[in-house]
Amino acid sequence: MGEMNAAHKRYLIRLAVVMTVYLGSLFLAEWLIEDRGVTGAPAYALASVPGLMVAAIFWLFSRLIIEEQDEYVRLIYVRQSLIATGFAMSLAGVWGFLETYKLIFHLPAFWWPVMWCLGLVIGGAYHWATGWYRGARA
Amino acid sequence: MKNRLKVLRAERDWTQGDLADALKISRQSVNAIETGRYDPSLPLAFQIADLFEMTIEQVFLKDEA
Numbered sequence A: 001m002g003e004m005n006a007a008h009k010r011y012l013i014r015l016a017v018v019m020t021v022y023l024g025s026l027f028l029a030e031w032l033i034e035d036r037g038v039t040g041a042p043a044y045a046l047a048s049v050p051g052l053m054v055a056a057i058f059w060l061f062s063r064l065i066i067e068e069q070d071e072y073v074r075l076i077y078v079r080q081s082l083i084a085t086g087f088a089m090s091l092a093g094v095w096g097f098l099e100t101y102k103l104i105f106h107l108p109a110f111w112w113p114v115m116w117c118l119g120l121v122i123g124g125a126y127h128w129a130t131g132w133y134r135g136a137r138a
Numbered sequence B: 001m002k003n004r005l006k007v008l009r010a011e012r013d014w015t016q017g018d019l020a021d022a023l024k025i026s027r028q029s030v031n032a033i034e035t036g037r038y039d040p041s042l043p044l045a046f047q048i049a050d051l052f053e054m055t056i057e058q059v060f061l062k063d064e065a
Helices: A006-035 A040-067 A071-100 A111-129 B005-011 B016-023 B027-034 B042-051
Strands: none
Touching: A006 A040, A040 A071, A040 A111, A071 A111, A071 B027, B005 B016, B005 B027, B016 B027, B016 B042
């Protein structure tokens, strides 16, 4: 979207590392726990890794906000994360009550961080559409 | 808050990119400040004023009530 600076480059590198570990650990957990029947402590450890990589997404976006030197771009990131949080938490709240009264199917909890990431995309698109990135190189 | 950034920049024949490079900020930041969409922090306002060798009051204008 905007010009890519050092903070944004670090963010993308960290994101690539986290997503690689996430996909690798997910594959391993599926294979070893689901197919090979691994149980006990190794299963707990293995099943925790994809979740910890989801936690790392929040950490690396926080680092992006902290490390961004351009105050205006930093403001956009903060506003984007507020939109993402509002979107994901609102959806979780509404979905939770619908689920409680059995009006809708059960959704595993790991989908809410995914909704947060979708909220970031929505936040980015909103700022782009409303001219917050005007002046940036295409 | 209004400002004279566009005029000051034009007087020096600077593009938004030139100003952004001089201030070490992004072009969208310069655009946002220039169009009044974003009011810069005090340190950035001082930096802008220093670049034009002016005071903050000569660059940024108080909104009339």
